[in-house]
Amino acid sequence: MIDTPLAMLENASLYASRHIGMTEEESGRVAAYLGYPSPACLSGEAVPDAIRESAPPGLPDAVDEQTVLQELAGLAARNKRMVNMIGQGYYGTFTPPVIARNVLGNPSWYTAYTPYQPEISQGRLEALMNFQTMITDLTGLPVANASLLDEGTAAAEAMMVLHRAAQSQSPRFVVDEDCLPQTIEVVRTRAEPLGIEVLVCDVASGLPEESFYGVLLQYPGTSGVVRDLASTITQAHRRGARVAVAADPLSLVILAAPGAMGADAVVGSTQRFGCPLGFGGPHAGYIALKADLRRQIPGRLVGVSVDADGRQAYRLALQTREQHIRREKATSNICTAAVLSAVTAGMYAVYHGPDGLRAIAHRVHRYARVLAAGLAAGGIELVHGQFFDTVLAKVPGRARHVVQTAAGRGINLRAAGEDCVGIACDETTRREHLEQVWAAFGVAGHDIDTLDGNVRTAGSPCPLREDAILSHPVFHEHHTETGMLRYLKTLADRDYALDRGMIPLGSCTMKMTPAAAMMPVTWPGFADIHPFAPAGQTEGYRELIRQLQQWLADITGYDAVSLQPNSGAQGEFAGLLAIRKYLASQGQSHRDICLMPESAHGTNAASAAMAGMRVVVISCDADGNIALDDLTAKLEQHRHEAAVLMVTYPSTHGLFEESITQVCALAHDAGAQVYLDGANLNALAGLARPGRFGADVSHVNIHKTFGSPHGGGGPGIGPLCVRTHLAPYLPNHPEEPHAGPAGGTGPIAAAPWGSAGILPVSWAYIRLMGADGILKATQTAILNANYIARRLGPHYPILYTGPHGLVAHECIIDIRPITRSTGISVTDVAKRLADYAFHAPTVSFPVPGTLMIEPTESENLNELDRFCTAMIAIREEIGKVASGEWPQHDNPLHNAPHTAESLTGPWPHPYSREEAVFPLPYLRTAKYWPAARRLDDAYGDRNLVCSCPAVQNYDIHAAQGLPPEAPLLLGASNHAR
Known part of the structure; x- marks a missing residue:
């Protein structure tokens, strides 16, 4: 070691060997077991020659964790931290350290998967139920979902909910001009493909004379004004329309609830409940609805059911609404949420409780009133007398001068045209900030205590809230740091996340997020930056964004990248809009058919419907590949209408289809574009580039390929990568000219760069891995999947393999023959895995009655073998059912999972307690105890309690x-x- 060259020692410290679970020796051994001299040879056999590239992407060389943190610190230092009083939907907030450290920085929360297996997700589900209850209490409506992506997209979802429920046949949707400007534009983007006409007008002056089916109001308005909306809502109802209200949840702590005024839907963002600004996200949006609309609610809804012992427990309700079942008939393409942010916001309410939230809200409002009093005393005219936190001051012709003067004093304000300045107070506002604002207006010299003493009822918001909020005990019990810490730990212990063991989910790619990459997310230089701060203050973010866009373009082979989509489904939608607008520019606007294979993820079909396209399904052949004869026939049938062929590669069946270049060529010959869903880019990165083998556009799920946190079901980012001819039609943003092309499709997210606050994670991942590390990760993912397929093949049928008997990065095992012969279902196997201390693979997607397994590159050989051993042991248990040793309806699989409590009392089963919970020796020292027995999904859907x-x-x-x-x-x- 003493004589080892420096270069070798430095390479030994690189992160790739920490991220990739197998050692070089182990991966070589596994490759030999599969009949190949190396993982590179195996992947070379699996990936078709026609698409494989020899040259690596042009990425900078990998560096170690210390260097990455130093580089990110340098970028963060280039973002100028200011006192942000811009408002416009984004506010300074203080994340309680006990939540910042034990939720945002805790892998038990940020490495968890979507709670589709409720028995091992009770902690996360309870946290989301807290969030839903907080929203229903504040909005005054009975049903809320488990979060949406941001306020703008939540408003767009409400527009669609009201449209589906409308009695009126009118295509018009009225939007108050005092709504957030970014919300107005997101709504317009979503409305246009569906033929909905958006009317923006001053609703305070009266509703328009034209017919309309729905109305969107802002409460308080962007201008800060607080109005009693009851009369407007009543007038809309009398005209047969429904009303959605976009509301700030902190204001609802002291203002009358929109539900009490008659609102049918309430939407908004919970950002100011402890979620850092993060240059625009991630933040948890919300939607609440009247009871008669509850089955229209988009996204995820946590409800209550009963388990096998009759105990009530949480689950995701109405799961048949998911896109992979309803496809183009889905009510929304939203299949994700902002769970990590929703947990943060919900825990913020739990920690502060109703009294703490009232104190914060009253303090914010008091600062606004004192601010307004000082301006008025200096002769500045105030536009509104009723406000909560935002004061609009009239300074004819001087607005930009005042804003620039304030910026020189370290304060960001908002110019509302040339004549008005908006000043928003928040949880972080201090006395000295008011003094600097007054000085910027030229009215300095006020004594704050004197003004505060003289301020009485003038400027008080109206109407005030009189009902109780957050009455449930959870909002009263955990106000000490000790109590909150233990509550968070209790919930985390009821969950299964990557910090416990492998989550072998096909299609979802639960790889480990680098701890070093998560650290910068909460650094003030990234966390405290307002999305509408002047460009000169955000040079670090802009450089990080520019570099990440370039790296993603190099890896994918495309020419331009948008980072605005804040989920994979939003990336799909944005890509289809770009295709739609491009075709219109070519005089081909009549093309409106989206073709996709029957194996496609359901969000593909839902996104196509949202983009105003008709879906035509292409069949797959017996080997799981796109049926070329059916594709050819459908393209010929729709030769003059085909807009896009939407495929996933590698396919959702886990195959590198040999015909992919031919498939792309056939689509282009028919005049269609090719959308290649990049959800499985983690099986291509470093090996092949979609932009070079025939695709025109792809979105990328960066949590799957580039290590950003899954967060229990969000946050997500779905960067959109396109070839040159589609670049002019990427998303843009009304508040930021550099966020997209001038002729783009409009914004599809509220913030210019979407959930920019977690972009440092993927930037760090790529910087840590480099081209060689990313290639090795891809090769290892393919190696691991084939290892599992080979080990399990003698025990379970492997449904699809390629021409060399290989799979891509995931494999599908077929449980249907077992079910036919024994009655043991795929659900039984999935639930039994919890007893073996594993999260289940993906169940019944893309083929009903199957399990799709994806080990990722993060797992070591011991963990892969532990999983295979568990699956083989389960197969032996199935054999005991088949032989009659265990009855079909009373065996460890049918009764799984088993809780610790289920072991107490009488034991009427034909298998022992030990066989129930310790079926393999390792479980005696590494046991995970599920928090609930198997839940009754049908009961939960019939008796919806959210x-x-x-x-x-x-x-x-x-x-x-x-x-x-x-x-x-x-x-x-x-x-x-």
């Missing part, structure tokens, strides 16, 4: 000293268990 179940479900009112009418959230409190 917040505040009835009092008779538990008896804790008296123990908490609460009145009988106080709403309760089942299970959110330890007392409810």
Whole structure:
């Protein structure tokens, strides 16, 4: 070691060997087991020659973690931290350290998967139920979902909900001009492909004379004004229209709830509930609805069901609404959420409680009133007398001068045209900030205490809230750091995340997020930057964005990249809009058919429908490949209407289809574009580039390929990569000219660069891995999948393999023959895996009755073998059912999972307690105990309870000293268990 050259020592410290689970020796051994001299030879056999590239992408050389953190610190230092009083939907907030460290910085929360397996997700589901209950309490409506992507897209979702529920046949949707400008534009982007006409007008002056089906109002308005919306809502209802209100949740702590005014839907963002600004995200949007609209709600909804022991437990409700079942008939293409941000916001409310939130809200409002009093005392005219946190000051012709003067004093304000300046107070506002604002207006010299003493009711918001909020015990129990820390730990222990073991989900790619990459997310230089801050203050973010766009273009082989889409589904939608607009520019606007294979992810079809396209399905052959004869026939049938062929590569069946270049050529010959869904780019990165083998556009799920956190179901980013001819039609943004081309499709997210706050994660991942590391990660992912397929092949049928008997990065095992012969279902196998301390693979997608397994490159050989051993042991258990040793309806699989509590009391089963919970020796020292027995999904959907179940479900009112009418959230409190 003493004589080892420096270059070798430096290479030994590179991160790739930390991220990739197998050692060089182990991967060589596994390759030999599969019959190949190396992982590179195996991947060379698996990937078709026609698409494989020899030259690596032009990425900078990999560096170690210390260097990456130093480089990111340098970029963060180039972002100028200011006191942000811009408002416009984004506010300074303080994330309680106990939440920042134990949620945002805790892999138990940020490496968890979407809670589709509720028995091992009870902690996350409870946290989301807290969020839903917080929203229903504040909005005054009975149903809320488990978060959306941001306020702008939540408003667009509300527009669609009201459209589906409308009694009026009018295509018009009225939007108040005092709505957030970015929200107005996102709504317009979503409305245009569907033929919805958006009317923007001053609703305060009256509703338009034309017919309309729905209205969107802002409360408080962008100008800061607070109006009683009841009369406007009543007028809209009388005209047969429904009303959505975009509301700031902190204001709803003291303002009357929109639901109490008659609103049908309420949307907004919970950013100011402890979620850092992050240059625009990620933040948890929300939507709440009246009861009669509950089955129209987009995204995910947490509800309550019962488990096998009759105990109530949480689950995702109405799961048949998911896009992979409803496809183009889905109510939305949203298949994700902003879970990590929603948990943060919900825990912010839990930690502060109603009294703490009131104190924050009243303090924010008090600062705004004192600010306004000082301006008025200096002769500055105020536009509105009723406001919550935002003061609009009139300075004819001087708005930009005042804003520039304030910036020189370290304060960012908002110019509302040439004559007005908006000043927003928030949780971080201090006395000295008001003094600097007054000085910028030229009215310095006020004594704050004197002004504060003189301010009475003038400027008080109206109408005020009179009802109780957050009455459930969970919002009253955890206000100390000790209590909050233990509550978070209790919930985390009820979940299964990557910090416990492998999550072998096909299609979802649960790879490990580098801890070093997560650290910068909460650094003030990234976290405290407002998305509408002047360009000169955000040079670090802009350089990071520019570099990441270039790296993604190099890896994918495309020419231009947009980072605005804040989920993979949003990337799909943006890509289809770009194709739509490009075809229109070529005089081909009549082309409106989107062809896709039957194996496509359901969001593909839902996104196509949202983009105003008709879906035509292409069949797959017996080997799982696109049926070329059917594709050729459908393209010929729709030769003059085909707009796009949408394929996933490698396919959702886990195959490198040999015909992909031919498939692309056939589509182009028919005049269609090719959308290659980049969800599986982690099996291509470093080996092949979609932009060079025939595709025109792809989105990339960066959590799958570039290491950003899954977060229990979000945040996500779906960068859109396009060839040159589509670049002019990428998303743009009304508040930021550099966020996209001038002739683009409009914004598809509220912030110019979407969830920019987590872009440092993928930047760091690429910088840590370099071209060689990314190539090795891809090769290892393919190696691991084929290892599992080979080991499990003698025990379970492998549904699809390529021409060399190889799979791509995932494999599908077929449980259907087992079900036919024994009655053991794919669900039984999935639930039994929890007893073996594993998260289940993907269940019944893309083929019903199958399990799709993806090990990723992050897992070591021991973990792969542990999983294979568990699956083989389960197959042996199935054999005991087949032989009659265990009855079909009373065996460890049918009864799985088993909780610790289920072991107590009488044991009527033909298998032992030990066989139930310790089927393999390693479990005695590495046991994971599921928090619930198997849930009854049908019961949950029939008896939908998404917040505040009835009092008779538990008896804790008296123990908490609460009145009988106080709403309760089942299970959110330890007392409810």
